[in-house]
Amino acid sequence: MNKINIRPYKAEDRPALRTLCCDVADRGGPIENFFPDREVAADLLTKYYTDYEPQSSFVALCDKRMVGYINGCMDNRRYGLVMFWLLAPSLLIKAFKRGIFFRPEIRQLLQGMLKNWRRIFVWRKKSFHSHQGHLHIGIAGDFRGQRVGRNLLNTLVDHALEMGIAQLAASVHDANRAAGVFFEAQGFAVRERYPMVLIRDGKEEHYHSLLYVKKIEECCHPERSEGS
Numbered sequence: 482m483n484k485i486n487i488r489p490y491k492a493e494d495r496p497a498l499r500t501l502c503c504d505v506a507d508r509g510g511p512i513e514n515f516f517p518d519r520e521v522a523a524d525l526l527t528k529y530y531t532d533y534e535p536q537s538s539f540v541a542l543c544d545k546r547m548v549g550y551i552n553g554c555m556d557n558r559r560y561g562l563v564m565f566w567l568l569a570p571s572l573l574i575k576a577f578k579r580g581i582f583f584r585p586e587i588r589q590l591l592q593g594m595l596k597n598w599r600r601i602f603v604w605r606k607k608s609f610h611s612h613q614g615h616l617h618i619g620i621a622g623d624f625r626g627q628r629v630g631r632n633l634l635n636t637l638v639d640h641a642l643e644m645g646i647a648q649l650a651a652s653v654h655d656a657n658r659a660a661g662v663f664f665e666a667q668g669f670a671v672r673e674r675y676p677m678v679l680i681r682d683g684k685e686e687h688y689h690s691l692l693y694v695k696k697i698e699e700c701c702h703p704e705r706s707e708g709s
Contacts, residue, residue, distance in 0.1 A: 483543045483624070487632055490538035490550070495531050497547040498540065499523035505619045508657045515681055517586045521576050524568070526617070527552065533563050537644075539636045541620075541629045548624040551633040555644045557611045589680040596678040597690075614641055615650040625659075634667055641697055648696045654679075654688040661691065669693035 490498070503519045503526070506512040512522045530538050530552035541549035554560045581587050616637055620629050641649055651669065653660045654677055670693065677690040 485629055486542045487539055487636055490535050490540050494540050498550050499527050501547055501550060501621060502527050502619050509622060517584050518579055518581050521581060524572055528568055529560055529563055537640060539633055541633055549620040549629040549633055551637050552617045553614060553637045555614045555646050557613055557615055593678045593680045613648045614646045630663055638697055646697060648694055651693045653691050653693060655691055656688045664693040669695040
C-alpha cells in the first residue's frame with residue numbers, strides 16, 4: 482500500500498487542491514460533466530475554505546502528489562455570510578467576464594436551480610443560520626479504498642473537537658451511492674432529504690439531496706483499518 486501523509490493545508494497547496502476538487506466534483510468525475518468553466522467552479526467550491534478558513538483544511542499526499550483533501554468549516558453562519566456578501570458578488574462578475582452565462586450548459590444549470598428552490602432557499606438558509614460545522618471531501622480515483630477518506634475525516638474530527646464543535650454535516654445527492662456508504666460507515670446519518678433536479682444535455686435527472694450529520698463526541702475513532 483502506498484505511504485500517504487496527512488497534514489494541514491498550506492497556501493502552496495491551493496492550485497493542486499483546486500485541480501483535484503474539479504477532477505472529482507461529479508460523483509468522482511470531472512466538473513466539466515455539468516459545468517463548463519473549471520476556474521469559476523474551483524472558486525465556488527474551494528475559495529471559502531482556502532482563503533477564509535484554511536486552518537480547517539487538511540490534505541493527503543503520496544510522493545508529493547495530492548491524492549485527497551478535506552475542507553472544513555467550523556461555523557456555518559460565517560460561511561453563509563462570507564459566501565453571500567464577499568464571494569458570490571465577485572464570482573458573478575468573474576463568470577460574466579468569462580462569458581459563462583452565454584453557455585447552454587449554464588442555462589440548463591439555472592433551470593435546474595429554479596426547480597431546486599426548496600433545497601437552496603429552505604434547507605441552505607437553515608444550515609447557514611447554524612453555528613455548527615460542515616465538510617467537503619475529495620479523493621483521487623486511484624487512491625479510493627485505501628483509507629484516505631477515513632483518515633482525513635478523523636483528522637478533521639480531531640480539529641472540530643478542539644474547536645468545540647458538536648456536529649459536522651456533509652451534503653450528498655443519493656446518486657452518489659459510494660459517498661453515502663462512506664459517510665454512513667463513519668457514523669453519519671441522514672438528517673434531511675430534499676428533491677433535486679439536475680439537467681444534462683437537455684434532460685432532467687431527478688435525485689434527492691441528502692444532509693448527512695455526525696455528532697462529535699470525546700471518544701475513540703472507529704476502527705481505522707476499515708472503510709474508504
